[in-house]
Amino acid sequence: MPEHILFITGKLAEKTAVRVLEDMQPTEFSYQIHNLGINVAGLMTTEMVKRRLKDTFGADRIILPGRCRGNIDELSAHLGIPVIRGPDELKDLPSMFGKMANKPKLDRYDVLIF
Numbered sequence: 001m002p003e004h005i006l007f008i009t010g011k012l013a014e015k016t017a018v019r020v021l022e023d024m025q026p027t028e029f030s031y032q033i034h035n036l037g038i039n040v041a042g043l044m045t046t047e048m049v050k051r052r053l054k055d056t057f058g059a060d061r062i063i064l065p066g067r068c069r070g071n072i073d074e075l076s077a078h079l080g081i082p083v084i085r086g087p088d089e090l091k092d093l094p095s096m097f098g099k100m101a102n103k104p105k106l107d108r109y110d111v112l113i114f
Contacts, residue, residue, distance in 0.1 A: 003029040006059035007086075008049060010041030013065070016090050024094050032057045042088075046070025050078055 009017045014035045021031060036052050038044055042065050049064065056062065056079055064072070066088035076083040087096055094100060 003060045004058055005029050005031045006057055006062045007031060007033045008036055008041070008044070008053070008062060008064050008068075009033060010038045010044065010065075011035055012039055013041045013090060017093075020090050020093050024097065024099055027097065027099075029097075032059070041065040042067035044068050046072060046075040046083075050075055053079070056081060 007017055017033050036044060047070055059081060061081060062083045063086045064083060066085050068085060072083050072085065087093055
């Protein structure tokens with residue numbers, strides 16, 4: 001059975017997280033994205049996660065935003081599953097799993113730089 005990963009994010013990054021993970025498919029893991037109810041995911045702390053995360057959705061592992069501060073080991077012990085920090089930027093998430101990041105598609109813009 002494939003590993004099930006819970007990605008924790010905030011309101012502003014949720015759509016980007018969905019898009020990045022969809023672009024990574026197929027993967028060797030199943031996943032769920034959970035919006036913790038804060039605006040900026042990078043400002044969350046492990047204490048906020050501890051207070052707000054009521055369900056781990058059957059996850060084998062949790063990935064927090066890279067800029068999340070606090071004691072990861074303490075949060076792992078509290079939740080009973082491994083918790084790790086992801087990359088600082090969502091666009092770098094594919095490299096964490098050995099995949100190439102999608103390059104931005106700039107050909108849809110008609111711009112002249114001089």
